[in-house]
Amino acid sequence: MAGLELLSDQGYRLDGRKPSELRKVQARMGVFAQADGSAYIEQGNTKALAVVYGPHEVRGSRSKTLHDRAVINCQYSMATFSTAERKRRPHGDRKSSEMSLHLKQTFEAAVLTQLYPRSQIDIYVKILQSDGGNYSACVNAATLAVIDAGIPMRDYVCACSAGFVEDTPLADLCHAEESGGGTSLALALLPRSGQIALLQMDARLHQDHLDTLIEAAMTACKGLSDVLDSVVRQHLQEVSVLTRD
């Protein structure tokens, strides 16, 4: 039999989730002391680490400096051990620079960059284990890291992927679902205002389905933002306990 049955007739996915359910999310903030901000997130088996430096003066070529806002510099990378086959992943290959660019666009939309003219904010993200939804894990981890660094943002940026199988939108795809054919879409949302920071989809999809798919991804993002919010509150509580007196 070719392929996997991504959605059973009873409405369960490969791993037992219902179409709209997210994977289990676990996150921690402030994992590194040296960096200005850092966070670690697990979305199912996808694990990502994000580190933020800045805002600081523009390093390297001065010509990049912007006079009215901060420059956001993103770098995305994957660990050699992040997939089933060990593979060296040099910086600057097409896939990772595309991902870096997407991250940059996402955070330029969310961070209040105009508060820091002539400066630079660095966001480094690394995928430690990859099981689908790399982009969304990176965005979510980076959001937490930016918050940890105390850089003001319009809102959390939450990202989630969604796919389309047998006329049903599936939220938060795992690797098997992503590679099992069909369309997948990545969406980054500012949940409170409902503004879309980034929307990306490479596959073909009939326009009739696009709205339902975006709707499903947005619902998933809002779910995620609740989780992230509780993580931040929890972290603040812990930190404030430690720093009392």
Place this chain on the structure above:
Amino acid sequence: MLKTKTFVKKTRSGGVMKIVREHYLRDDIWCGSEFCVECKQDSPVLQKEACIESNLCPFTHYLIPDTNVVLHQIDILEDPLIKNVIILQTVLQEVRHRSGPIYKRIKDIIHDAEKHFYTFTNEHHSETFIERLQAESANDRNDRAIRVAAKWYGEHLKNAPAAEELKIVLLTNDRGNKEKAEETGLIAHKCDEYVKSLIANPELVDRLALTSDDSNEITSSKLLFPEHLPLSKIQTGIKNNTFLQGTFRASRDNYLEATVFVHGEGEDSKEVLIQGLQNLNRAVHQDVVAVELLPRDQWVAPSSVVLQDEGPKDEDEADETETMLKSEASEAMLKPTGKVVGIIKRNWRPFCGMLSKSQIKEATRHLFTPADRRIPRIRVETRQAIALEGQRIMVAIDGWPKHSRYPNGHFVRNLGSAGDKETETEVLLLEHDVPHQAFSQAVLSFLPKMPWGITEEDMKKRLDLRQLCVCSVDPPGCTDIDDALHCRDLENGNLEVGVHIADVSHFIRPGNALDQEAASRGTTVYLCDKRIDMVPELLSSNLCSLRSNVDRFAFSCIWEVNHEAEILSTRFTKSVINSKASLTYAEAQMRIDDAHMNDDITRSLRGLNKLAKILKRKRIEKGALTLSSPEVRFHIDSETHDPIDLQTKELKETNSMVEEFMLLANISVAQKIYDEFSECALLRKHPAPPPSNYDILIKAAKSKNLEIHTDSAKALADSLDEAKLDGFSYLNTLLRILATRCMMQAVYFCSGMDSDFHHYGLASAIYTHFTSPIRRYADIIVHRLLAVAIGADCTYPDLMDKHKQSALCNNLNYRHKMSQYAQRASVAFHTQLFFKSRGNLNEDGFILFVRKNAIIILIPKFGLEGTVFFEHKDQKHSPSLTFNEEGPTLTVEKHTFSMFDKVKVTISLDASNIQHQKIRMALIEPVIPGVSVAAPVDGPVVKRPKLDR
């Protein structure tokens, strides 16, 4: 809702990879029983009155079958008697993995609300999920999972009120599994024990498939066949080229011979010959097998002997009288020969045929002879042999043990008595896989409500063409009229021609049950006395049919042309028309010819006819082929529905007139939809045949000193036109018939998946089907595409998906081919009926082909083809035969037959084999002593076989 998560590790071969997947366990999976109060389910599937009366289980019970029971006894599960069954996810997954067709069937059962089958997702239930233990095989784990789930069900439902009586019954044929289940306190039965214990079923037992457990009893020590290799060995063998993978095709004429068609890329495809029972090694027609080539010195040539398996006298004794088919063949005739070493995929389906009753009166084992000669006989076990005698029945194969001469099977259903017109039609439809059951309620629910009328809303979107003088021209008795035409003079001196096609896509909306049913049927099948509709009759004969004097929706294609039939502009629009007349070809012809008639319709017809002639001339100049195939029509007795006369179809000028405009419309539409949707237009192509296909035609023409050029379609068309011989006017038709046989099949395809669009026969660069949406599904898709292209409709996802489109094309091509075969088979059957009532007839015929031991004769009067054999199995002395391949000619005694010779034959019906009644021809003229027969006296010597009532 997520409770826990565990990891399941999987490894795949081919570079061992560790794959980690999440596996969520839930506590919101309900049991699906009406008893249960704990589970918060909306509509429980399993009933309270779950009682199948049984001696073994006299209490209310739910059944849980294990994987092998589902795989082997699906026929039992499909029976309406069996209800309230729990199908575990473990079982479903295993079935999916092991057999696609059975998975489809079990899913159909689950979807049938009447059957009360419930799928329990046990693998994700927090209490029934189990992890594989160390040193436990995957199969053992699954068996354990099934037992755990069954146990859970028992305990879960014990708590429910009023469910004290309820028990869970596990069905398994595995002895070990059964013992272990009983140890844990479950009720477990073997499937056959359970089925035999059922009270209300006399014939269900017959449907039990023989499992390998049972067949142990009849094991004879002798092994007849070599063992099949396991799949892993086959795969390595195929990888290093010691084995070849291909489709097994049994020979129709010789049960000891078959070919395996090895798929290769492009020209690499080849055929491997398999000869002898041992080498065939239990492969059945259409199986995918692995073959090993024999060393070159063991290669043989295909025998041209006709050999039928008559079966050994004592059915359990294997016949070893395997006469190897040694024929003294020249070196050049030798073909790669091989033997089957393993089966990669069985392609068994239920087969139609008849039971050959065992001679022993009380025996329950009988042999079944399928209607298709390529299928071996099947041993079945039944107690109703006497009732089934003389009936057409359906049998499924269960397996073919290596010590058994025949495969084992079980009875599926009775179709009716052999020779009956209804039964034979049913067999014919089943054998050709033509869906012919009545339309389901779900399908009918999408029909428009009657009385139906055109609303204001509809009119707004459509062009009103009701005032135009439109008429339709069709064969007599046609009720599904899908095209109508008009032609009128324009003020600027040009002509306006319109082709109006029934707007079926207005009524059949994408994706609904009606649409799916039509897509799966693909085409309407016309049998001699019956029509199997693609869409329900309300649409095909009423709302879509462009009948005269009623308003109907149409999709119109309107051209402005000048008097030289050059197209100046083309326009497509949805419209409303009102046909002024539905004419037959003959009526239309009469109107054109009758100089006194001068009404609008007649003038319109004359204009069309004139343009059609020009169009046809242009088309032929471009190199379109005019081919010919003998087509017959039966005159059917209106009461008995028996054929009373046979007649070849006559073609009138008006036939070609209608055809010409349909071609024009199809080509215009093809261009339009391709321009608009280059990736997903549904088109039709006709590939040019490889040059070697024409050999027979060239040889045949040469024997009459004519030359046929086959370099291009144009050359072929021209040389066919010139190939005429004085005093032998039928020769040209014969040549055209031969040329038709050389052609390839035209096929539908999706433009995004192919680059060669050419239609060879019509000499058109692009072509599609647009003009018959009532009877072809392809046309409906084309209508939808065109509607989008002109902005009259919107797209839907499947229409724009080239892979789905391409899958649809494959189905349409398959249905199309099968419907043609079914039509031919129907004509053959009616021809038999005709000759049965007529007795012997003497007719003139022409030799169409010359074979090694026979000549094939065409009777132009009936369009009938038959074979005259010069060798008979039972004849002591055969006439001396000399075959000359160059001619080709065949010299019998002293007379030489060559192609196209005129002969006289007597035609009769050979009913010696009830299942394969056939038309027999015997030679009368030329007279050859010992070969030809004396002309019997003409007249109705009616010899009715017993079966005819």
